[in-house]
Amino acid sequence: MKPSDKEEGTGRRHGGRYIYEELRRQILTLQLKHGEQLDEISLANTFGLSRSPVRDAMARLVSEGLVTILPNRTAIVTPFEIEEFPNYITALDLIQRAVTRLAAKHRSEADLLKIEAANAEYMEKVYQGDFSAMTEKNKAFHLAIAAAGRNNYLATYYDKLLSEGQRIQHLQFDFMTSQDAPQKLGRDHDELIAVIRAGDADAADKAAHEHTMLFQNRFLTFMQRNLLKDMDINA
Known part of the structure; x- marks a missing residue:
């Protein structure tokens, strides 16, 4: 050559x-x-x-x-179809619960340090009000959990779901920041870290599900108040 x-x-x-x-x-x-x-x-x-x-x-x-x-x-x-949001949440919930459960079972001390470091970087962007960087760091935090679960098949699909979630988050940026102070946004990950560190797979499953429901409820509240005032949306 x-x-x-x-x-x-x-x-x-x-x-x-x-x-x-x-x-x-x-x-x-x-x-x-x-x-x-x-x-x-x-x-x-x-x-x-x-x-x-x-x-x-x-x-x-x-x-x-x-x-x-x-x-x-x-x-x-790729269009985001509002009608597909319930299906998206179903997929996110199942995968998020699976990778978090596996992380609680298989995480090493090195994994925990990576998860906590990723959350610290996320928190930094939350307090800076840098929403674009915040969504990237949020994704990195969740992928650190997936990596601790030692299942590349789930992690790959989870990556795709999280990217779609970033687009959904950007739709509601102003609403989220007006409703939740940085301190509240930043506490979303605390329970996930705690149950993974404890090695409690069942508690990790529950915490991951609650995390998905928090994401869903924020988005549905945003949609009902801002874009679909006359439409009933149920996931």
């Missing part, structure tokens, strides 16, 4: 990672709206790169469920 070819390949990989990270950020923070079309050529022009790294980035976003390819090959930001 010529040096120039190697440099071009490296640049393409780095460019693809940058495009992926930027598009992912815009999708999760709702700068790119649900159902918005993503044109490969336009994106290549916007980022000043060829279509190849754009295609690589899009493929990764598709694998994470954040981008959908329609039958006519059009790429769009």
Whole structure:
């Protein structure tokens, strides 16, 4: 391989990672709206790169469920269907309970330190009021729990569910911060950490379920007060 070819390949990989990270950020923070079309050529022009790294980035976003390819090959930001929220909560609840239960059974002292460190980083962003970073640190906290459970199949699916949860959180950012002080938001994880440290699998299952229900109730309250005042939503 010529040096120039190697440099071009490296640049393409780095460019693809940058495009992926930027598009992912815009999708999760709702700068790119649900159902918005993503044109490969336009994106290549916007980022000043060829279509190849754009295609690589899009493929990764598709694998994470954040981008959908329609039958006519059009790429769009995966829509969030309100009607699917109960199904999302069911899936999140089952997986969250499973990974937290496993974490309580299999966690090591090193795992506990990683979980607590991830929560400390989350808390830092909560007190700073950096909501975008807060959702990322919240996800990292839950993935640290999943890693302690020693089941990559569950952890991979959990990652996808948490990414969708970030989009849902961004819908209700103003509402959440007006309803809950940082001290209250930050205490959401305390019980999860305590039961995992205690090694109590049943208590971990219960705490994880309650954590899911807290997320559900916040979102439903937000929707009923702000977007669906005339619609009854029951998960």
